[in-house]
Amino acid sequence: MYDIKWIRDNAELFDTGRRRRGLEPLSAQLLALDDARRAAIAELQKAQERRNAASKDIGAAMKAGDAAKAEALKAEVAQIKENWPALEEAERYAIAELDAALSSIPNTPLDSVPDGADENDNVEVARWGTPRAFDFTPKEHFEIGEGLGLMDFEVAAKLSGARFVVNKGPLARLERALAQFMLDLHTGDHGYMEVNPPLLVRDDAMFGTAQLPKFRDDQFSVSAGRQATPPDPTAEPFVQTSDFWLIPTAEVPLTNLVRESILDEAQLPLRLTAGTYCFRAEAGAAGKDTRGMIRQHQFYKVELVSITTPEQSLDEHERMTGCAEKVLQALELPYRKVVLCTGDMGFASQKTYDLEVWLPGQGKYREISSCSVCGDFQARRMNARSRGSDGKPRAVHTLNGSGVAVGRAMVAVLENYQEADGSVTVPMVLRPYMGGLTHIRR
Known part of the structure; x- marks a missing residue:
């Protein structure tokens, strides 16, 4: 199974190995899946950071007597909580999709292996x-x-x-x-x-x-x-x-x-x-x-x-x-x-x-x-x-x-x-x- 980081750093070498096995290049599709995985992870992290920050701001607003701001922040936290399962599912799906793609790819032949069809x-x-x-x-x-x-x-x-x-x-x-x-x-x-x-x-x-x-x-x-x-x-x-x-x-x-x-x-x-x-x-x-x-x-x-x-x-x-x-x-x-x-x-x-x-x-x-x-x-x-x-x-x-x-x-x-x-x-x-x-x- 490949390390997606290796594929990102050696995309042409990876695709050359696939061509030698009679397979189509695949690095672009895999890197797109990795980009989607990264985006899903980043979106979840961003939501978590905003939830933590908003939770702290609620306390500060209440201490300052700004009830309106505190209520708005509570509503924002509630919305993040409501969206959380969907964000987690999107992350799981993106990770699973990339893992499934990587697990189905054959190993790259060494240079000393002769090219051939069968x-x-x-x-x-x-x-x-x-x-x-x-x-x-x-x-x-x-x-x-x-x-x-x-x-x-x-x-x-x-x-x-x-x-x-x-x-x-x-x-x-x-x-x-x-x-x-x-x-x-x-x-x-x-x-x-x-x-x-x-x-x-x-x-x-x-x-x-x-x-x-x-x-x-x-x-x-x-x-x-x-x-x-x-x-x-x-x-x-x-x-x-x-x-x-x-x-x-x-x-x-x-x-x-x-x-x-x-x-x-x-x-x-x-x-x-x-x-x-x-x-x-x-x-x-x-x-x-x-x-x-x-x-x-x-x-x-x-x-x-x-x-x-x-x-x-x-x-x-x-x-x-x-x-x-x-x-x-x-x-x-x-x-x-x-x-x-x-x-x-x-x-x-x-x-x-x-x-x-x-x-x-x-x-x-x-x-x-x-x-x-x-x-x-x-x-x-x-x-x-x-x-x-x-x-x-x-x-x-x-x-x-x-x-x-x-x-x-x-x-x-x-x-x-x-x-x-x-x-x-x-x-x-x-x-x-x-x-x-x-x-x-x-």
């Missing part, structure tokens, strides 16, 4: 590993899982509908093994602190990381069923009240751990990781990846979050992306690293790297990790600050990334380690987590 304009910056040459036609992950009798989409549909899966036996263990391996790597080798956060969060937390209000339709809200009170035999048995949101990623609770606080900069960067289930409505994904585990309503992911000073954030972005790459390298999964263009990057991001893993069943690279630096965009929404040696508080910088998506990692393992007989070789690094199992067979 994913076709993303720029590849590196590749790692060589795709395996198969002497048979490789299958997609759902064909492998169903062939093993361990991946069931039909039963999941009976339970929950489309975009869910039931994994069983060694596949369920493989998913757990991947998550545990990633968490052990990030905490043991990469210096992240593991956190077990809530999966249900309130509006403020979703607003803080910019899932709300713009991406409301992509989220799952949760209603608590409460018995109607007092009991009414004619009423519905339960009253539904929406209290929470299911997290779309652990970025939400991890980043919000520092909301409304002032951190000591000597303790930064703060590096956090969590393995959690994540929930997304996929409202804009109709017809995309309808088969398999690529795009589901519920999935498991290991998240990385960093809280830094402004001076640290760009180096931390490179480091965080490298930590995610280490996961894929340890699993010996070929991947490529791309920097997202201005037309494809996320709402809160200043710059994003995607890691795309090779899927031989599909014959293409697919996203498995997205690592973003957000600058102070989220921190301003959360009121998260730090204080350095000069004693002055300032907004922290926040970063988040997948370290990595566990379900997609399992997809990649199944497709890259599949064998002609339908079995799957367990990657060496996962075997200690699989009780020494070397192959998954039917």
